[in-house]
Amino acid sequence: MKTINDQILQLKKDKNAVILSHNYQRAEVQDIADFVGDSLELSQKASKTSAAVIVFCGVHFMAETASILNPDKTVLLPDAGAGCPMANMITAEQLRQKKAEYPNATVVTYINSSAAVKAESDYCCTSANGVKVVSSINAEEIIFVPDQYLGSFIQKKTGKKMILWPGYCPTHVKILPEDILRRKKEYPNAKVVVHPECRPDVIDLADEALSTSGILRYAARPEVKELIVGTEVEILHRLNKENPGKKFIPASTKAVCPNMKKITLEKVLEALVTMAPVVKVPEEIRIKAFACVDRMLKIG
Numbered sequence: 650m651k652t653i654n655d656q657i658l659q660l661k662k663d664k665n666a667v668i669l670s671h672n673y674q675r676a677e678v679q680d681i682a683d684f685v686g687d688s689l690e691l692s693q694k695a696s697k698t699s700a701a702v703i704v705f706c707g708v709h710f711m712a713e714t715a716s717i718l719n720p721d722k723t724v725l726l727p728d729a730g731a732g733c734p735m736a737n738m739i740t741a742e743q744l745r746q747k748k749a750e751y752p753n754a755t756v757v758t759y760i761n762s763s764a765a766v767k768a769e770s771d772y773c774c775t776s777a778n779g780v781k782v783v784s785s786i787n788a789e790e791i792i793f794v795p796d797q798y799l800g801s802f803i804q805k806k807t808g809k810k811m812i813l814w815p816g817y818c819p820t821h822v823k824i825l826p827e828d829i830l831r832r833k834k835e836y837p838n839a840k841v842v843v844h845p846e847c848r849p850d851v852i853d854l855a856d857e858a859l860s861t862s863g864i865l866r867y868a869a870r871p872e873v874k875e876l877i878v879g880t881e882v883e884i885l886h887r888l889n890k891e892n893p894g895k896k897f898i899p900a901s902t903k904a905v906c907p908n909m910k911k912i913t914l915e916k917v918l919e920a921l922v923t924m925a926p927v928v929k930v931p932e933e934i935r936i937k938a939f940a941c942v943d944r945m946l947k948i949g
């Protein structure tokens with residue numbers, strides 16, 4: 650009897666599939682993936698893959714981004730219900746209304762958004778390149794959607810005039826300033842890194858606010874021995890695996906994204922057997938959304 654991992658690996662080969670996993674996925678899903686990374690790294694991988702099938706272990710907008718970049722490939726999201734509440738906090742119609750209010754503004758959209766919202770936007774960005782993307786734009790004002798906290802972080806770093814949409818990540822707002830203060834007391838020698846989706850009063854208490862890939866690079870520095878980590882807790886799997894002997898402490902064990910946890914090995918197997926659920930962005934939306942994502946990928 651083959652193990653579930655063996656069955657997945659065999660089907661992956663038979664169907665010429667690649668498995669991409671976000672850093673917040675369950676440990677066993679990360680371990681079976683060909684590549685584990687953050688939204689920027691995964692979209693770069695998706696844009697370069699030669700596989701015919703992309704099994705996206707993440708949430709819906711990530712699979713949509715893979716479909717935007719790969720219209721001829723089959724993109725599978727092993728649980729069709731794995732959405733992102735933050736991405737659902739703005740619709741294309743709401744963005745059109747905002748644009749009508751600020752007709753001269755350039756629109757920058759966090760990758761955590763639907764393809765329809767990206768299609769209404771000028772630039773896409775991730776938490777890894779948001780400061781770089783916004784800095785590169787020569788505009789009087791910028792509408793930034795949907796994450797108000799990433800937006801205010803970028804605004805502080807760039808000094809640009811930004812109109813922020815009041816969206817937020819329900820997982821990252823569970824990390825509170827008192828959590829950071831308590832952990833600092835418990836681990837006085839530890840550095841503190843948090844994700845820019847955290848509240849500004851949490852970011853203010855950290856040594857750095859970084860994307861998940863930035864947190865992984867920071868953790869690998871030789872001088873970092875103990876690290877308090879303010880993001881979704883599953884990132885500790887990679888941190889521990891890649892940095893034996895170092896200590897990683899979750900800022901709050903409440904920072905769990907239930908949507909990221911919907912993908913299981915059983916569902917990955919099922920998706921490869923049935924070749925469903927497929928995520929496919931309609932062509933008229935895809936062309937416009939592609940321009941927005943492509944501008945970001947060209948900036949880096």
Ligand code: SF4
Nearest residue numbers: 733734735818820906
């Ligand atoms: S961690 Fe937050 S932003 Fe990321 S998928 Fe979950 S709800 Fe969305």
